[in-house]
Amino acid sequence: MTRRSGSADLPLHGGRVPMWLAERMSRLGAVITQAIVHHYGRDEFLRRLAHPFWFQSFGAVMGMDWHSSGITTSVMGALKRGLEPLSGELGLHVCGGRGRHSRKTPDELHGIADMTGLDGDALARASRLVAKVDSAAVQDSFDLYLHSFVLADDGQWVVIQQGMNGESRYARRYHWQSEGLESFLSDPHSAIDGKPRGNIINLADRRAEKSRGAQLDLLRDLGPDKVAREVALLRGHEDQQQTLPHLVMPEHHDVRSGDVMIRRLHGALAAAADRGPEDFQDLLLVPGVGARTVEALAMVAEVVHGTPCRFADPARFSMAHGGKDRHPFPVPTEVYDRTIAMLKTAVEDARLGNEERLDAIQRLDKQARQLERWVSGPSLENHMAAERAASHGYGGRSVFGWEPPAKAPVVKTVPRPAKTVGKRRPPRFALTP
Incomplete structure (x- = not known):
């Protein structure tokens, strides 16, 4: 059976991604994909896409709104643009998208099948079934509006879909993965992202097999007495849904201390300060390249190399390249x-x-994980204040325009590894788990 990896709450946000950011997201998304495929292979990249925590962090490190529903649309759009010229090299293809683009998915899959020798009809059927399950078999009050299908040359695929609930102002993201998929109607999702909103009718759950059979019986032998009996049985034997680990994305736009595991942020900053001069001596001599760039690279490195447990706080990855808002x-x-x-x-x-x-x-990633056990550093609020004060010098930009110069200079501090004599050990002021 496929892996269930959790859920997330995604507040609905309007607006568009500005072109200056969309182009950068495409380039960064493509090169991160190349790095993951180089180190771990194509199948591992597909597994990452099917993991909702990693997916949210991936979008945050690209400079998109760290918690909003727009991450899904913007990330999949960036990958579609960025990976298209690399499809021959990587053997990865992104089809579909939002609205009218989603309806083109079967035609796009047939086109790729013609080039790769895959079964285009089977892929198109899989696309339609995935959409039908999440729109009809899973009745959770979210209406689908995005369908993205990521296909590999060997036939493996991941589907990411998203639906919205206009009343609650939340979105739900659904993750599918072909690896290990035995049935479209028996726990097919790798994950479902969204905020729980009361009881959900999920006919795609393996425990609903009898319910699906009973519905077919009702269609063949419909009668008021049998319907009444079945309703009574359903009310008497309600089966509660298993609770999946889920990521709660809050409604507030600002990043707060509770949204970030500060110890891990301190580790990344310290690794950039400690390993950066050693590992990037030639690059640091390039005009304009300094410690701030290595800090961002340390967080990108974790997106490439981090294990699933490292992505419980996607907001932390927005510290690499900020946010468009x-x-x-x-x-x-x-x-x-x-x-x-x-x-x-x-x-x-x-x-x-x-x-x-x-x-x-x-x-850099390995060093960050080692250092986070004993380094300390600025509070999240002080770190963000220093970034805003230095923003003009870094070419700071948002949907509101270019960032003006700060009124007063602010010196940004980064955590340093603790000084010890002899064997290194955590000092008394080290952050505790």
Whole structure:
């Protein structure tokens, strides 16, 4: 059976992603995908997409609103644009999308099948069944408006769908994965993201097999007496849904201390300060590349290399490149561009057999996890205030325009590893788990 990985609450947000951010999201999404495929393979990238916690963090590190429903649309749109020129190299194709684009999915799948030798009819049927299950078999008051189908050349796929509930102003995201899929009507979802809103009729649950059979019986032998008997049985034997681990995305736009595991943020900042000068000496000599870019790269490195338990706080990843709505701070476009350039150079070198830079990025992630056990640093509020004050110098930009110069200079501090004599051990002021 497929893996259930949890759920998330996604407040509905309006508006569009500005072109200056959409283009950067496409480039960063593509190069992160290349890095994951290089290190762990194509199947692992599909597994990441099917994981709702990782998916939300992936969108946050791209500078999208860290908690809103718009992450789903923008991330899948960015991947569709960014991976299209790389489809021959990676063997990955993104079909469908929002609204009218979703209805083109079967035709797009047939086109890819013609090139790869896959069964286009079977893929189109899978696409339709997935959409039908989440719109009809799962009756949870959310109306589907997005259907994205990510297909690999070997026939493996992931589907990400999203529905909205206009009354509650929340969205629900559904994750499907073909790996291990035995039935479209017996626990097919890898995850369902959304805020629980009362009882849900989920006929795609394996425990609903008898219910599906009973409905067919009713269609064949419909009568008032039998209907009454069946209703009485259903009321007497209600089966509660199993509670899945779920990520609650709050309605507030600003990032608050409760949204971030500060110890892990301190680890990433300390790793950038400690490993950066050692691992990126040649890149740090490039004009404009400094510690702030390495900080962003450390958080991108965790998106590439982190294990599932590392993504319980997606807001933390917005500390890499901010957010388009100025939360937690404006997008530092210059830092963003240098992050893409550094990661792209590392990936291109690795393709030519030189793994040094890509391995250095992986060491940043390992160092961050080691340092977070004993380093301390600024509070989240102070960290964000310093980022906003320095935003103009980093090319800060949001949907409200370019960020003006700060009124007064603010010196940003980063955590440093604790000084010890002899064997390193956590000092008394270390953050506790």
